[in-house]
Amino acid sequence: MSVPARKKSSSSVRRRRSHHSLSKVDIASCAKCKEAVQSHRACTNCGTYKGRHAVETSKDTVKLIEKSTKAKAVKTEKEKKKTPKK
Ligand SMILES: [Zn+2]
Numbered sequence: 001m002s003v004p005a006r007k008k009s010s011s012s013v014r015r016r017r018s019h020h021s022l023s024k025v026d027i028a029s030c031a032k033c034k035e036a037v038q039s040h041r042a043c044t045n046c047g048t049y050k051g052r053h054a055v056e057t058s059k060d061t062v063k064l065i066e067k068s069t070k071a072k073a074v075k076t077e078k079e080k081k082k083t084p085k086k
Contacts, residue, residue, distance in 0.1 A: 026039040035045040042049040047057040 027036050028039045029035065030037045030043040030046065030048065031051060032048045033043065033046045035043060037043045037045075042055040044057065045059075047053055047055040047060060049055070
């Protein structure tokens with residue numbers, strides 16, 4: 001394994017690391033649900049961006065699943081009623 005030819009001076013290390021700082025993130029509040037949102041990004045809570053529903057959130061999928069299971073339950077009940085008992 002190769003080894004660096006010479007020790008890096010503290011000043012060159014500091015010069016390199018001067019670009020490692022993190023920048024501050026802009027935070028706004030969602031117009032629909034008032035949740036804290038990163039600006040120029042869709043809301044992670046309700047999935048809206050600029051007043052439109054833009055992104056599917058986990059809450060949406062849960063709602064969809066609940067809807068489909070309810071619809072299935074209603075369907076099976078209807079089928080049970082239709083089929084005559086022997
Ligand atoms: Zn929202």
